[in-house]
Amino acid sequence: MHDFVMPVGPQSPALKEPMLLKLKLEGEEVRSVDMRLGYTHKGVEGLLEGKNVDQAMYVASRICGICSISHERAFIRTVEDMMKKEVNERVKLIRTILFELERISSHLLWAGFMMHEIGFDTLFQYLWREREGVLDLFESICGNRVHKNICKIGSLRYDIAPVQEREVLDCLDSMQEKLKDYEDEIKKNKVIKERLKGVGKISKKTAIEYGLIGPNARASGIDNDVRRIDPYDSYADINFKTIVIKKGDAMERTLLRMREVHESMGIIRQCVEMLPSEKIPKFSLTNIKEGEAIGRVEAPRGELFYFLKVEDGLIRRAKVRTPTFAFIKILEKILKGVKIGDVPVIVASLDPCFSCMERVLVAKEDREEWMTEAEFRRKYSC
């Protein structure tokens, strides 16, 4: 039997983003996988350098369209840490509300894609219709549907008006019932079960070896949630469960995310109830001369990490580690031995976001290479 190399991608192998998988096949079975990334490298870290923190926040939030508040939030957490700045209770709660709304929107988007991937387009449309309500909320609260840009360092651009509180609760109420129905459908539908059950299994040991984070790790039995282990905003004062499931196949990953949506709804309801009547502080420009700090938040896909170094009021070095960057390598392991038809489902089931993970990483096993920063920039044009 001879080997056959089949390229999947770079145009949209699973989600609508570019990545090339070179699959070595024997019959229908995948023998080995070679990944090629780098089609959407934007050099954002380079863009951040030389800007002051107020400007850079907006550029950082554009790293990802789906989790733009997460990026903003991680950036702000880093800067506020650097300045040792405390924000008031209302700001914290509103940030939590928006953050969780974003998680809902991201999980529904992904669940829709997952259904689309296995050919269940009816459910895909329904899930996206529910997501539309959340996007409308964003437009009403933040001004934009995608790049919300509502956070400011130490404050917020807009407050939530009482009418909008009502809108948020109404939207959640109308969604809740339907999402329960859809979740049941996923659990019971025979086609979905056939396509997802037992596919792309990740054991706890593999998950730890490959450094899985976020919902994927939680579906494999690892209790990993930055909201709990390193609380920020109001998460320390709020009751919520971190959902952990043991099985770690594509089905569990789907159901886990659907359950997380319900958990997020609970968090938002608590936050709205707790909103105090104080005012949010007025926006003022950040005055920061020097400092170095790290910050992390639990983005919808897992831990999002920022490192910033500020010199003379300008950012000298920025490092961003997005969730996908941490777990994409596991594809090489779990795609081995599966049928070719399952490949898109497995890739999609990890919820990767390629355009925000494209970072330059140079790792050479065979020889060491020493370069100055200028040489490095020239060579890798960043």
Add this chain to the structure above:
Amino acid sequence: MGVLKEIIINFFKEPFTELHPFVKKKPKERFRGRILYEADRCIGCRLCEKYCPVKAVDFHEKGRIDFDMGKCIYCGLCRDVCPVKCIHYTHAFEYASSNKEKLRKNLV
């Protein structure tokens, strides 16, 4: 059963999609659309130019500034830093053009 119920309900519903170009969609109040610049109130402090993260603000002289909407990322920083608040957002969002000059010309 859930999905089947949805399908039946949806047979008797109005379409969910909007007939946008025929029935104009009104953006929400906080929507950030094309920038409106009040030239006569500007004091020429150049803060907007300094703070724009993508260098979309072209400062020629006091009272004559071009906001390049082809570059603008609608972050709102220029509006926030302006000391006399003479930069505003309108609700205009249909101004896509293949002519870059048109995007640079200001709404005044």
